[in-house]
Amino acid sequence: MDAVTLYTIPGCVQCNASTRALEKAGIEYATVDLSKNPRALKMLLTMGYQQAPVIITDTDHWTGFRPDKIELLADRKNSELGLASGAGTAIGIEGIQ
Numbered sequence: 001m002d003a004v005t006l007y008t009i010p011g012c013v014q015c016n017a018s019t020r021a022l023e024k025a026g027i028e029y030a031t032v033d034l035s036k037n038p039r040a041l042k043m044l045l046t047m048g049y050q051q052a053p054v055i056i057t058d059t060d061h062w063t064g065f066r067p068d069k070i071e072l073l074a075d076r077k078n079s080e081l082g083l084a085s086g087a088g089t090a091i092g093i094e095g096i097q
Contacts, residue, residue, distance in 0.1 A: 002057035002073065004029035007044060014065040015053040021067055025074035029055075 006022065006029050008015035022029050034041045034052060044054050051063045055070075062069055 002059055002076070004073065005032060005056045006030070007032045007034055007040060007052060007054040007056070009034050009052045012052050017065040018053045018055060018070070021065070021070045022073075025070055025077075027070070027073050027077060 004022065004027055006015070006018060008019075008031060010033070019031070032040045034044070047061075049063050053065070054063050055061065055066070057073065060069065
């Protein structure tokens with residue numbers, strides 16, 4: 001299963017929705033608060049991201065609340081475990097220092 005990192009900012013509705021969707025899908029993930037981690041923020045800006053959330057896995061990355069991508073992660077996890085499969089928008093990060 002891919003390692004999953006969720007990059008968030010405070011008060012981000014799409015970040016919260018992504019968190020809930022990852023948890024509902026049973027996907028383990030690490031969270032990085034971009035308002036407290038300028039190095040991570042710089043990395044994402046260098047990658048061209050200007051909105052949160054950003055989700056990075058071993059094989060993919062995207063911005064915004066993407067239930068379709070989270071479902072694909074859950075399907076892959078379930079497939080690896082031999083289980084049946086289960087079942088955006090974004091806000092700016094450029095102003096965070």
